[in-house]
Amino acid sequence: MVNKATRPADPFIGQDLWNIQLQNGQLKHFLTIEGLGSDMLTQILDTAESFAGVNESVKKVPLLRGKTIVNLFFEASTRTRTTFELAAKRLSADVLNINISTSATSKGESLLDTLHNLQAMQCDMFIVRHADSGTAHFIANHVAPHISVLNAGDGRHSHPTQAMLDMFTIRRNKGADFGGLRVAIVGDILHSRVARSQIHALNTLNTGDVRVVAPRTLLPKGIEQMGVSVYHDLQEGIKDADVVIMLRLQKERMSGALLPSEQEYFQLYGLTEETFAAAKDDAIVMHPGPINRGVEIASSIADGPHSVILDQVTYGIAVRMAVMSMTLGHNGKREAQA
Amino acid sequence: MTHAAQPEKLIEKLAADLENFLEQRHIKNPIMVGIETGGVWVAEQLHKRLELQEPLATLDISFYRDDFSRIGMNPQVKPSKLPPQVEDRHIVLVDDVLQTGRTIRAAMNEIFDYGRPASISLACLVERSGRELPIQADVVGQDLELHNNEQIKLNGPEPLSWVIKRVE
Numbered sequence: 449m450v451n452k453a454t455r456p457a458d459p460f461i462g463q464d465l466w467n468i469q470l471q472n473g474q475l476k477h478f479l480t481i482e483g484l485g486s487d488m489l490t491q492i493l494d495t496a497e498s499f500a501g502v503n504e505s506v507k508k509v510p511l512l513r514g515k516t517i518v519n520l521f522f523e524a525s526t527r528t529r530t531t532f533e534l535a536a537k538r539l540s541a542d543v544l545n546i547n548i549s550t551s552a553t554s555k556g557e558s559l560l561d562t563l564h565n566l567q568a569m570q571c572d573m574f575i576v577r578h579a580d581s582g583t584a585h586f587i588a589n590h591v592a593p594h595i596s597v598l599n600a601g602d603g604r605h606s607h608p609t610q611a612m613l614d615m616f617t618i619r620r621n622k623g624a625d626f627g628g629l630r631v632a633i634v635g636d637i638l639h640s641r642v643a644r645s646q647i648h649a650l651n652t653l654n655t656g657d658v659r660v661v662a663p664r665t666l667l668p669k670g671i672e673q674m675g676v677s678v679y680h681d682l683q684e685g686i687k688d689a690d691v692v693i694m695l696r697l698q699k700e701r702m703s704g705a706l707l708p709s710e711q712e713y714f715q716l717y718g719l720t721e722e723t724f725a726a727a728k729d730d731a732i733v734m735h736p737g738p739i740n741r742g743v744e745i746a747s748s749i750a751d752g753p754h755s756v757i758l759d760q761v762t763y764g765i766a767v768r769m770a771v772m773s774m775t776l777g778h779n780g781k782r783e784a785q786a
Numbered sequence: 787m788t789h790a791a792q793p794e795k796l797i798e799k800l801a802a803d804l805e806n807f808l809e810q811r812h813i814k815n816p817i818m819v820g821i822e823t824g825g826v827w828v829a830e831q832l833h834k835r836l837e838l839q840e841p842l843a844t845l846d847i848s849f850y851r852d853d854f855s856r857i858g859m860n861p862q863v864k865p866s867k868l869p870p871q872v873e874d875r876h877i878v879l880v881d882d883v884l885q886t887g888r889t890i891r892a893a894m895n896e897i898f899d900y901g902r903p904a905s906i907s908l909a910c911l912v913e914r915s916g917r918e919l920p921i922q923a924d925v926v927g928q929d930l931e932l933h934n935n936e937q938i939k940l941n942g943p944e945p946l947s948w949v950i951k952r953v954e
Contacts, residue, residue: 474858491861498846501865506899509849773849777858 611645635695661685796927824882
């Protein structure tokens with residue numbers, strides 16, 4: 449056993465030096481926001497800022513030429529998979545998209561056997577989405593040492609690149625100091641890995657006031673312990689907010705009667721011009737997508753002047769380029785070159 | 787070991803030499819490009835002295851380095867700021883120290899991703915031994931004889947100064 453008290457302080461590390469995401473203080477895998485310090489999150493955002501410039505001008509840089517990146521999606525995804533693919537291609541990497549439903553997994557091959565086969569094909573990175581929490585972590589524990597694993601969403605646990613692109617969007621719109629910001633996350637917190645990652649990221653970046661707004665049935669027990677204040681009334685919850693993040697009702701993950709009906713949910717928790725008036729005049733509206741119009745958000749808001757929902761998608765490419773290049777360039781130490 | 791002259795003095799000489807060089811080559815209204823970070827400090831002063839009309843461009847070559855897989859991502863990478871049109875323009879690259887030539891190769895690769903310039907010239911404050919590629923500067927502030935285990939680095943931006951240290 450290692451005594452926690454004697455572990456050296458490191459600004460890049462939240463608490464745990466034995467975090468498998470880190471190697472020599474640098475990012476090796478990106479599995480969750482937990483355990484990463486504000487310096488590391490800021491470094492991701494700063495690197496993404498440079499890649500945003502690449503996306504606007506030259507479109508493609510040779511940084512990851514010769515690397516092979518595998519998209520391993522066990523769950524449906526359009527935005528995340530395509531932006532990961534685009535990010536990899538803009539870094540000049542080769543991308544393999546494994547279609548799980550037609551792959552050997554459906555013939556009974558185990559996850560580890562699938563992995564070992566892909567590893568034998570000399571791949572450098574796995575991007576994993578899975579319905580079970582902890583899958584990316586499990587894979588990271590079993591891959592060869594040169595391979596990096598990125599979590600593209602695991603169960604209800606975490607979706608760290610989504611949280612970072614949301615932080616990037618907030619920083620672009622509201623500045624780098626999160627201390628004075630009030631951020632309200634509204635909707636299906638219970639099933640949302642995005643919300644959990646956002647809460648960790650916002651708190652790591654010392655956001656002044658982080659709120660969650662939802663009916664009791666859509667909140668996990670003990671959510672207050674994550675460092676958020678809880679509201680059950682929409683207008684009260686988003687009052688004077690700088691940022692309002694709407695979440696999708698994840699009907700596919702709901703079993704049992706959590707909600708009376710979508711219509712009633714929209715009446716109580718749907719963001720409309722009327723309810724949005726409670727937020728600050730210059731508030732921005734975010735949504736990780738896909739949006740359900742008329743369920744959690746009205747079209748007039750989703751397409752309105754305060755919405756940055758499509759900017760989030762654009763920034764997602766730069767943020768994913770940043771995480772990919774930081775994790776794949778982890779070997780050795782930095783030195784000067786003249 | 788030769789002594790490195792004051793950076794400000796070298797910039798003065800570099801500016802005069804560069805002006806002559808551009809005149810000889812009949813290059814008018816070039817785009818000056820400083821390479822992050824030291825090269826940008828030098829380029830800012832050259833740009834002022836030569837009274838160039840085109841705003842100063844900057845290049846961060848982190849995404850084009852050939853040693854990425856060995857040393858990883860530069861944690862302080864900055865966005866490159868090049869004008870949208872480099873096609874058929876004359877470009878003056880500015881860096882603080884020319885040693886291996888790898889930075890300049892990376893910079894040229896990046897510029898060509900933006901377009902095909904008419905020409906690229908290179909101005910360096912200090913040129914030292916250690917070339918690993920067939921790249922030379924057109925205008926140089928000072929030639930410096932340094933041992934392989936000596937490193938020279940420009941500190942700045944206010945004031946500019948040289949740091950020379952031995953690495954084992």
